[in-house]
Amino acid sequence: MTGDRTAAGIMSVLLIEAFYGGSHKQLMDLLKGELEGCVLYSLPAKKWHWRARTAALHFMQAVPPSDSYRVLFTSAVLNLAELVALRPDLGKLRKVLYFHENQLVYPVRKNQDRDFQYGYNQILSCLVADIVVFNSAFNMESFLTSISKFLKLMPDHRPKNLHQLIRPKCRVIHFPIRFPDVSRFLPEHKKTPQKITMDRLGHHTDVDVTSLQNPKISPAICDQIGEPKAQPRKESIGITISPSESSPEDDGQVISEPSSSDFNTESPRPLHIVWPHRWEHDKDPETFFKIMMKLKDQGLPFRLSVLGETFTDVPEIFSQARISLGSAVLHWGFLPSKDEYFQVLCAADVVISTAKHEFFGVAMLEAVHCGCYPLCPKALVYPEIFPAEYLYSTPEQLWKKLQNFCKRPGIVRRHRSQAETSPYSWASLNGEFRSLLTTEPREDL
Structure with missing residues (x-):
């Protein structure tokens, strides 16, 4: 050589x-x-x-x-x-x-x-x-x-x-990070931002007002990640969970999602939460799933994609949560295809970390690159990377933010992220x- x-x-x-x-x-x-x-x-x-x-x-x-x-x-x-x-x-x-x-x-x-x-x-x-x-x-x-x-x-x-x-x-x-071009996967509200000021996030912030159209994502992607297809507004959309990914509670069921606009306050599409981390204890899945179950028990509408790699010892909470969360789950498990992975991130609204250990956090930055609103602990590396508005100090604070977002998902979808990803490219x-x-x-x- x-x-x-x-x-x-x-x-x-x-x-x-x-x-x-x-x-x-x-x-x-x-x-x-x-x-x-x-x-x-x-x-x-x-x-x-x-x-x-x-x-x-x-x-x-x-x-x-x-x-x-x-x-x-x-x-x-x-x-x-x-x-x-x-x-x-x-x-x-x-x-x-x-x-x-x-x-x-x-x-x-x-x-x-x-x-x-x-x-x-x-x-x-x-x-x-x-x-x-x-x-x-x-x-x-x-x-x-x-x-x-x-x-x-x-x-x-x-x-x-x-x-x-x-x-x-x-x-x-x-x-x-080599951030890919994900423009072909982005729904319309993530493509055409207009900056205004709102106070509905619980503090003064700049957000995005977007087109009131449904996300224009291909039918194949819609089937994979549960996005509403571009159809007349009065038609209902069904998303089927495949038998291999369904729990005993939802095997063969069809999850019906409204076909109305993301910003129709009468019947918005449920908040889509993504958790893209390794399935290990240091990422604190116990806290995350406890909050997800609390959302479900209170009847708050949301959809969930749990991604990330698995290794030899998977915490028991994952199998328990898969059954308990049932039809709220859109996707469950590691996606070896990068295109599929980024499609899910682009369709999601909020990305969450409950980590007890994080020295950098590639998955969080990739999700932000795909237009997700990040929620991270006010600890570890996160204050170094993310502005204060995306940090929470306690699980109770995280729960309150998600409770608000589930009730009014348009708040998140109109928000322009203040988190920069380019310095890490x-x-x-x-x-x-x-x-x-x-x-x-x-x-x-």
């Missing part, structure tokens, strides 16, 4: 990903596809704990020696200290460590469940890296300020001031990544 000769010198980047799935896969694929001279070695996104423990030994054998490597870029799942000890030739490279998350503050259900080794591995990796990159300021600061407390778990001979050694290497480069960030991964060849290589 000869690499790519550019104005900055030979660019040859060794990409290593020990957990090649989700946002980790997205980033590696993006870098490999967009930057010349990259070669990728990876392990499937399974058994995360074993990847963190043993991946270095695998890559010691899997990565062939090469004189063309100049930069090693890897996520913090890999124990970089172990790899460079096992492969001194790789230790000579410019080593860039990228943190999608950090194990020092990663939530565990019980504190005794926290495995010291994972956080310890990440501290060691930072010490041997040349540059340490975090996807958010929250991720960086939560890691650096937790090192001393974390090391107090050691019974004795605790190292001191490691954060002072690591901080000068650190910088924030947000996760780069590949178009905005690619220059920083190119600079990060381009270097002059070292004399000792």
